[in-house]
Amino acid sequence: MRIAFKEWLIVVDALGRGEQIIILRKGGLSEGRGGFKAEHSRFLLFPTLFHQQRESVVSSAQLRFDEMTSSLAPKDCVRIEFFCELAAWERLDSLAAAERLRSQHIWREEVIAERFDWGNERNILALAVRAFRLPEVVELPMLEHYRGCKSWITLAQEISTDGAIPVLSETGFAQKLAEFRAALKPVRVSPAREPSIGVMQS
Numbered sequence: 001m002r003i004a005f006k007e008w009l010i011v012v013d014a015l016g017r018g019e020q021i022i023i024l025r026k027g028g029l030s031e032g033r034g035g036f037k038a039e040h041s042r043f044l045l046f047p048t049l050f051h052q053q054r055e056s057v058v059s060s061a062q063l064r065f066d067e068m069t070s071s072l073a074p075k076d077c078v079r080i081e082f083f084c085e086l087a088a089w090e091r092l093d094s095l096a097a098a099e100r101l102r103s104q105h106i107w108r109e110e111v112i113a114e115r116f117d118w119g120n121e122r123n124i125l126a127l128a129v130r131a132f133r134l135p136e137v138v139e140l141p142m143l144e145h146y147r148g149c150k151s152w153i154t155l156a157q158e159i160s161t162d163g164a165i166p167v168l169s170e171t172g173f174a175q176k177l178a179e180f181r182a183a184l185k186p187v188r189v190s191p192a193r194e195p196s197i198g199v200m201q202s
Contacts, residue, residue: 001083002155004046006146008053009072010065012045014106015131016082018168021176022105023127024098025151026115038089038127039152041192044159045082045131046146061106073139078146080138083161084129086192087177090184092116093123100183101126104176128180130173135163 007015007023014020049072054065073079092098095116102109116124138159146153166173 001042001044001159001161002157003040003042004044004080004153004155005040005084006046006048006151006153008056009047009049009068010053010057010061011106012047012082013064013068014061015045015084015129016133016167018131018172020105021087021128021130021168021173022101022180023129024101024105024107024112024115025125025127026118026123038086038125041086043084043086043152044080044155045084046078046080046153056108056111057106058108076142078140078142080134080140080159082131082133082167083159083164084131086127086129087173088128088180088192089125091123091125092184095122097184098124098126101180104179104183126180126184128177131167132161132164133167134159134161135165 005023011020011023015023054062057065095113098112098116099109112124116122140155140157143156146155168176
């Protein structure tokens with residue numbers, strides 16, 4: 001696998017610990033007027049330290065972030081520990097819909113509201129993903145084309161996912177996915193399927 005998704009370190013940790021299965025994304029500055037798109041159904045998680053993430057998550061996640069800072073990767077290196085499979089997604093066109101997911105993620109509500117309002121359109125994309133832990137941590141050099149405000153990157157080398165283990169059991173993941181779907185009713189949640197012409201269509 002070479003496709004990677006850039007996300008805050010503390011959110012990658014929450015996904016990797018099975019605390020949440022949700023990714024909420026509006027899009028980076030490099031993604032143009034169309035914003036973020038769920039272009040890939042399987043992808044590695046690429047942790048970042050951008051955008052004052054400690055202040056943007058709930059207090060329990062802030063404490064976890066403080067614990068993690070003592071063992072961060074060097075600035076010229078990135079550690080890849082997890083990959084994800086996309087299970088479901090939906091574009092949320094009202095802030096009220098996004099707020100119904102409140103108990104299922106670690107972002108502060110003010111941050112979700114800011115993401116929702118950012119850009120030309122008032123919406124946000126909600127993804128439900130199943131995370132898998134790689135059999136060993138892979139350390140990669142931080143190349144220049146990995147930097148910047150963008151969601152998707154292609155790694156310079158393949159990373160094998162053989163032997164990866166899901167962080168949640170089948171039952172545990174099914175329960176969280178059911179909670180995700182229930183919270184978004186009457187919003188129609190799109191099942192994940194292979195992208196068509198590079199973009200997943202609902």
